[in-house]
Amino acid sequence: MVGPDDILRFWLDECGPEDWFKSDPAFDQEIRDRFGPTWKAATEGKFALWLTYPSGALAYIILTDQFPRNMFRDNAASFSTDKAALAAAKSAIAKGWDMRIDPPARQFFYMPLEHSENACDQDRAVRLICERMNDAEFLLHARAHREVIRRFGRFPHRNVMLGRATTAAEKAHLDAGGYGAVVRGLQAAEAA
Known part of the structure; x- marks a missing residue:
């Protein structure tokens, strides 16, 4: 199973701002292939442990807020884990964990609020x-x-x-x- 470090390495190191907000079917497919089962596990309530530390919470938020927008582009499923992402983001922000993550990664704590x-x-x-x-x-x-x-x-x-x-x-x-x-x-x- 994919872990938080795998998500962060992919999203923040292998990818970057030029990838995050564009529509690219090949990129969307890569996310489905690499992280689809992990996203599905998150919908089943897995990964509560990720929500106990800053980088784990960030990975969880990316998994439940950003990845569905790629995996299910132009489909209602794009928004299906928004509530989970929003709850995780609000909890992490309340603990000040967003300030323990450097920009530009910090922005992903705020994206569920924007969505x-x-x-x-x-x-x-x-x-x-x-x-x-x-x-x-x-x-x-x-x-x-x-x-x-x-x-x-x-x-x-x-x-x-x-x-x-x-x-x-x-x-x-x-x-x-x-x-x-x-x-x-x-x-x-x-x-x-």
């Missing part, structure tokens, strides 16, 4: 990134996530995958470029 469709989680993500990270690009994306939740109370791009009806306002948002348009709007506002 939450809860406005309080979104506000907390932005606040933590402002206080604990020195990364303007990551902050921009946290603010964009928060803006979408402020407008709609949810992420409209998930509606089809989750079988939710899309409102007229959400459709207009998606037709105008969705999340990418929000990012560009925030960048334009900052430049003005």
Whole structure:
């Protein structure tokens, strides 16, 4: 079975920022092949021991928050372990474990908050990134996530995958470029 060090070595050493947030079918397949069984074990409640120390918690969060977005891209399963990741992230942050992990890896403690469709989680993500990270690009994306939740109370791009009806306002948002348009709007506002 894959352990926390294997996940961290893959995600932080073999891969990097250029891989983390792009859509690449070959990369997604590699994650499915290497970590699919481990993710499945996490859904069955395994790996509680990982949540007892900082790097283990980080590996658990990556496994349950980041990897499903690759393994199940454009499918509701992408979000199926978000609650587990969010609980792990909140617990680790409360213990100050995020501050024991250097950037850029530290950002993954905050990603479950950004992926939450809860406005309080979104506000907390932005606040933590402002206080604990020195990364303007990551902050921009946290603010964009928060803006979408402020407008709609949810992420409209998930509606089809989750079988939710899309409102007229959400459709207009998606037709105008969705999340990418929000990012560009925030960048334009900052430049003005």
